Amino acid sequence: MEMRGSREIAAPRARVWEALIDPGVLRACVPGCESMTGSVDAGFEARVQQRIGPVGASFEGRVELEDVVPGESYTLVCSGKGANAGRARGGAEVTLSETETGGTRLDYTVTARVEGRLAQLGTRLIETFAKKMADRFFASFQAVVEGTPAPAPARGWFSRVLGREEG
Numbered sequence: 023m024e025m026r027g028s029r030e031i032a033a034p035r036a037r038v039w040e041a042l043i044d045p046g047v048l049r050a051c052v053p054g055c056e057s058m059t060g061s062v063d064a065g066f067e068a069r070v071q072q073r074i075g076p077v078g079a080s081f082e083g084r085v086e087l088e089d090v091v092p093g094e095s096y097t098l099v100c101s102g103k104g105a106n107a108g109r110a111r112g113g114a115e116v117t118l119s120e121t122e123t124g125g126t127r128l129d130y131t132v133t134a135r136v137e138g139r140l141a142q143l144g145t146r147l148i149e150t151f152a153k154k155m156a157d158r159f160f161a162s163f164q165a166v167v168e169g170t171p172a173p174a175p176a177r178g179w180f181s182r183v184l185g186r187e188e189g
Contacts, residue, residue: 028129033167038126039093041167051162074151075143079104108138132156
């Protein structure tokens with residue numbers, strides 16, 4: 023599956039780029055990320071806890087940056103395995119450009135593929151989840167870079183009725 027989007031960020035391109043390669047910023051913006059260690063050159067090891075429909079899992083994975091053009095673009099390549107959930111692979115092509123107002127336009131193309139138990143959930147559920155995660159990541163990223171509070175994720179009707187948080 024593939025998703026495309028863009029964000030207009032009220033910050034100079036240099037600041038946006040520094041945030042895109044900062045493991046602390048990435049960890050804070052990835053929904054459910056429990057840990058992320060490593061570097062741009064060596065890649066990152068990450069642990070993410072997520073619930074996709076009825077399947078909850080902790081994913082251990084690797085994140086690498088490829089085709090890096092400093093200050094302009096990179097390709098993020100991810101792979102992970104959940105104990106009982108299967109495997110997930112994906113990535114994001116990210117490109118930065120300056121806006122007329124001195125801000126930065128961030129364009130992205132996200133790809134994702136799942137195997138194992140996750141694949142049995144169905145394409146529609148996986149696509150909805152992937153879009154939600156991409157939207158949450160980029161909204162949080164934009165808020166961090168701009169120095170504004172991140173918007174709270176919308177809760178579904180079932181969670182509102184029961185007073186539970188969704189993942």
